Amino acid sequence: MILLKKCLILIVYLSGFVFAETEFSKPKPAIDHPRKIIFSIDSTDDIEVNHVISTVNNVIKYYRPENTEVAVVVYSQGVKVLLKNSDVNTRKRIEALMTYDIEFIACENSLRTLGIKKKDLIPDLSYGTAGIVEIIERKLRGFTYIKL
Amino acid sequence: MILLKKCLILIVYLSGFVFAETEFSKPKPAIDHPRKIIFSIDSTDDIEVNHVISTVNNVIKYYRPENTEVAVVVYSQGVKVLLKNSDVNTRKRIEALMTYDIEFIACENSLRTLGIKKKDLIPDLSYGTAGIVEIIERKLRGFTYIKL
Amino acid sequence: MILLKKCLILIVYLSGFVFAETEFSKPKPAIDHPRKIIFSIDSTDDIEVNHVISTVNNVIKYYRPENTEVAVVVYSQGVKVLLKNSDVNTRKRIEALMTYDIEFIACENSLRTLGIKKKDLIPDLSYGTAGIVEIIERKLRGFTYIKL
Numbered sequence: 001m002i003l004l005k006k007c008l009i010l011i012v013y014l015s016g017f018v019f020a021e022t023e024f025s026k027p028k029p030a031i032d033h034p035r036k037i038i039f040s041i042d043s044t045d046d047i048e049v050n051h052v053i054s055t056v057n058n059v060i061k062y063y064r065p066e067n068t069e070v071a072v073v074v075y076s077q078g079v080k081v082l083l084k085n086s087d088v089n090t091r092k093r094i095e096a097l098m099t100y101d102i103e104f105i106a107c108e109n110s111l112r113t114l115g116i117k118k119k120d121l122i123p124d125l126s127y128g129t130a131g132i133v134e135i136i137e138r139k140l141r142g143f144t145y146i147k148l
Numbered sequence: 149m150i151l152l153k154k155c156l157i158l159i160v161y162l163s164g165f166v167f168a169e170t171e172f173s174k175p176k177p178a179i180d181h182p183r184k185i186i187f188s189i190d191s192t193d194d195i196e197v198n199h200v201i202s203t204v205n206n207v208i209k210y211y212r213p214e215n216t217e218v219a220v221v222v223y224s225q226g227v228k229v230l231l232k233n234s235d236v237n238t239r240k241r242i243e244a245l246m247t248y249d250i251e252f253i254a255c256e257n258s259l260r261t262l263g264i265k266k267k268d269l270i271p272d273l274s275y276g277t278a279g280i281v282e283i284i285e286r287k288l289r290g291f292t293y294i295k296l
Numbered sequence: 297m298i299l300l301k302k303c304l305i306l307i308v309y310l311s312g313f314v315f316a317e318t319e320f321s322k323p324k325p326a327i328d329h330p331r332k333i334i335f336s337i338d339s340t341d342d343i344e345v346n347h348v349i350s351t352v353n354n355v356i357k358y359y360r361p362e363n364t365e366v367a368v369v370v371y372s373q374g375v376k377v378l379l380k381n382s383d384v385n386t387r388k389r390i391e392a393l394m395t396y397d398i399e400f401i402a403c404e405n406s407l408r409t410l411g412i413k414k415k416d417l418i419p420d421l422s423y424g425t426a427g428i429v430e431i432i433e434r435k436l437r438g439f440t441y442i443k444l
Contacts, residue, residue, distance in 0.1 A: 277358065285320060
């Protein structure tokens with residue numbers, strides 16, 4: 001038993017050591033103090049889109065999903081990524097993020113400009129009149145905007 | 149008269165519905181609480197420059213010009229865009245924005261590095277010693293910086 | 297003596313005039329109120345990397361090194377720039393910045409993904425578990441993030 005306890009203490013100590021490097025700001029991320037973060041997608045470039053999706057994945061893994069409130073604002077050419085008949089793998093990755101309550105917000109101005117109907121987009125999206133305005137207003141509500 | 153009133157109520161209701169999607173943060177944008185926003189131009193790439201100009205246009209249209217205070221910091225190669233003999237259409241679009249009190253701020257360090265004289269730039273520009281410093285100082289004064 | 301004094305007043309006046317253009321926000325940058333700024337490097341592209349390095353140089357020259365606290369978060373492919381056997385000139389420029397206490401923070405997730413060992417990187421780096429998380433947490437501690 002004592003050996004087990006020592007092992008546990010060692011594990012706690014080591015894991016504390018490994019994760020100590022990025023210092024959390026106060027208040028620390030928690031369910032009632034979630035990290036509020038916005039990302040954006042403004043092109044259909046596969047590398048860029050997947051870079052955003054992977055980064056969102058890493059961020060929620062790091063903070064844990066319950067300690068985050070993440071929104072991805074999709075505007076300009078980027079809205080094409082949200083089409084039902086867009087790339088299957090990208091769609092799967094986006095829908096997987098949505099199961100963790102990541103909000104994908106499509107820019108209605110961009111949809112109108114590109115002649116895209118909402119019924120042709122994947123379900124359960126959020127909508128904002130203008131992508132940039134959505135980003136500005138959320139920043140004013142305490143979201144951190146990370147432009148990749 | 150009653151029909152007219154019902155129509156008016158319907159219009160108010162519908163327009164409220166249409167514009168309800170992007171939620172304004174508090175304090176709402178107003179003449180005495182303008183949304184302060186900085187954009188930047190750091191290249192002469194036509195698509196990028198026009199993307200910034202169009203976005204500024206959309207943003208002031210959305211908030212209304214009187215509820216905004218918008219500055220565009222122009223630095224690095226981007227200052228060439230402000231030359232009097234630069235692309236005519238771009239110049240017209242920039243001058244049109246300036247009539248709405250959008251401030252274009254040229255980086256003096258970039259001008260010096262590129263050997264450009266102020267007298268060769270379009271009139272009524274603002275100047276800052278260093279573009280990035282201008283952005284940092286304005287962020288500290290409550291401007292939201294949107295890097296496109 | 298009076299002539300000398302007048303000259304000094306003129307110099308003070310002129311230098312005040314020349315540097316008046318970028319207005320400092322309050323509190324003004326000072327040793328006990330340093331400007332806290334984060335930059336990032338996420339690619340090995342020579343032009344981009346040198347753009348970041350030059351900008352850091354300009355920023356600390358403008359504010360003076362003692363009035364700044366600058367960190368450069370290096371993540372994704374960018375961590376290759378920190379390899380001991382990376383480009384010699386870039387390494388010299390990075391090490392020169394480090395003598396001014398500019399902190400270079402390598403993303404450990406990126407190192408792991410790319411199979412790079414810390415012992416192969418230049419000495420005296422800082423480390424963070426995840427580059428983007430490092431940026432987010434520092435923003436919450438009052439750093440201004442400038443994405444170039």
